Amino acid sequence: MSPVFAHGRLRLYLLKLLEESPRHGYEVIRLLQDRFLGVYSPSPGTIYPRLARLEEEGLVTHEVVDGKKVFSVTPKGRAELEARMDELAELEQEISQSVRDIAREVKEDVRDTVRSLRDELTQMAREVRQTGHEEQRQARDDFRAARDDHRQAWQEQKQAWREQKQEFERQKRAWKEQTQRLKQDWLRGVWGVAGEGHGSRDHDAELGRMLAEFVEEIHGAAAASTVSEDALATAQDALYEAARRIRSALP
Incomplete structure (x- = not known):
């Protein structure tokens, strides 16, 4: 999987999230995970060092609330965001497009699965109507066997997990x-x-x-x-x- 953020982009997006509202590091991780539908989830080793560097540069500051460091943007950090508004707008478009692509892929997978199942059931119903009593029973047996095979495969997969x-x-x-x-x-x-x-x-x-x-x-x-x-x-x-x-x- 290619990097979600290009070089320097994650730093800019962290400033943007903290400018929206003061947040602690774990909350930033959850926000990014939710934004990308769970496909992208940065580790603490990715987020916390960047927050520390932003603080060293004077772009963010923190206060301890209930034992947690809550980070917020400083005036210097807001000035950088204002200076990079065009780049931030471009980044927002890239993120929105990535999320739309992810949602579209999930939707297409679900649609294909439903269509395939519907086609199989339609074909089976057509065959049942066109056959005699014995062939109908055989078709039902085949259906049950296929269902049992799927169930067995699922059980084996669960056992493997x-x-x-x-x-x-x-x-x-x-x-x-x-x-x-x-x-x-x-x-x-x-x-x-x-x-x-x-x-x-x-x-x-x-x-x-x-x-x-x-x-x-x-x-x-x-x-x-x-x-x-x-x-x-x-x-x-x-x-x-x-x-x-x-x-x-x-x-």
């Missing part, structure tokens, strides 16, 4: 276990090394222990409560901010 989901869960558990083992092996290796540079290694080990305890504490809290969309948005903001501050503190 279930197996894929189970495999995904198994891989996720294996990845988690491997990560835990690597973390424990790393901590044991750091604590077991003595001699020159031991103080620095102690600091590394202490940082690793702190991060491990933090992960366990947050994981336990999440498991003990229901994670709503607002809670998820707050967590994303907090984790992004914590990661940024830790990176800036490290040499």
Whole structure:
């Protein structure tokens, strides 16, 4: 799939969304997903860094509301939007055309499916009227067999989906276990090394222990409560901010 936004276009569209109303990062993601009928859904790794860069450029600012960063456009950001009104209008046309294309494709798929089913039923009814009693019964049997085949195929597809989901869960558990083992092996290796540079290694080990305890504490809290969309948005903001501050503190 080709990129939905050309270079620099997503940055401009984020300014436009924030100029319409102050929003937090997770809300921006949901707006884009809804705008493109679920076909395009940007990741937090796409949206949050761009919001941070816009803020560094002085085009947006934020305030913390209920634990979430709510971004809004600054006068400098509005000035850039006004200077790029023609480009923004062109972008809106491109997005509207993309959405219309998506809707048309979905509509055509549904229409073709309905037409095909109607044609099959019409043809079957014609054949039933033209045949005798035995042939009518055979036609009904063929219809039931085809229906059963479709039903069986659907059941097999559902089973395949279930197996894929189970495999995904198994891989996720294996990845988690491997990560835990690597973390424990790393901590044991750091604590077991003595001699020159031991103080620095102690600091590394202490940082690793702190991060491990933090992960366990947050994981336990999440498991003990229901994670709503607002809670998820707050967590994303907090984790992004914590990661940024830790990176800036490290040499």
